[in-house]
Amino acid sequence: MEYKNPIGVNIDLETGVIPGAKKLVRRLSSLKGYFLDEEAYNELLKDDPVVYEVYAVEQDEKDGDLNFATTVLYPGKVGKEFFFTKGHFHSKADRAEIYYGIKGKGGMLLQTPEGKAEWIPMGPGTVVYVPPYWAHRTVNTGDEPFIFLAVYPADAGHDYGSIAEKGFSKIVIEENGEVKVVDNPRWRE
Numbered sequence: 001m002e003y004k005n006p007i008g009v010n011i012d013l014e015t016g017v018i019p020g021a022k023k024l025v026r027r028l029s030s031l032k033g034y035f036l037d038e039e040a041y042n043e044l045l046k047d048d049p050v051v052y053e054v055y056a057v058e059q060d061e062k063d064g065d066l067n068f069a070t071t072v073l074y075p076g077k078v079g080k081e082f083f084f085t086k087g088h089f090h091s092k093a094d095r096a097e098i099y100y101g102i103k104g105k106g107g108m109l110l111q112t113p114e115g116k117a118e119w120i121p122m123g124p125g126t127v128v129y130v131p132p133y134w135a136h137r138t139v140n141t142g143d144e145p146f147i148f149l150a151v152y153p154a155d156a157g158h159d160y161g162s163i164a165e166k167g168f169s170k171i172v173i174e175e176n177g178e179v180k181v182v183d184n185p186r187w188r189e
């Protein structure tokens, strides 16, 4: 039997960086079609800001193993809609996930394959259990980076397809200075 070596790393709680992790950068241009307000999207695209960064420590896609990753989701809006991560189902749809809030303010949109959505507010110390079969997207509703850790089965995979096409049935917007979770006018099943 060959054993893997254990890993111990310190997350920088101010920046979200995991030393030695694989870094992924998602700019606004990689989120084409995701936001409702196309005019606001195209205007902001001139600067193509970084919307989020992911620092991932991933294993081979084996049953029973675990990955972990931090996400640094920057503050910002496209029109009224707060910056968010793409959001995904797991390719192995029955794989669950745990999120842990580190810094900043935001929340998670979750959704069943039938389109039933839930919103869970998140801040430092919040644990969110993402049950099997639920799609999940995080949203930054604050004015500083929203940083969190996620732990997920190594064989879960990312299925972006249906969210990229249809989005979530709810959107998270700012209206009269308040955070509101409202029906997505473009949602259709």
Ligand SMILES: O=P(O)(O)OC[C@H]1O[C@H](O)[C@H](O)[C@@H](O)[C@@H]1O
Pocket (backbone or CB within 6 Å): 054, 068, 069, 070, 071, 085, 086, 087, 088, 136, 137, 150, 151, 152, 158
């Ligand atoms: O993959 P996205 O929906 O864009 O979300 C960004 C990332 O958020 C978390 O870090 C998850 O653990 C990652 O699996 C995911 O890739």
Ligand SMILES: [Fe+2]
Pocket (backbone or CB within 6 Å): 088, 089, 090, 097, 136, 152
């Ligand atoms: Fe996930």
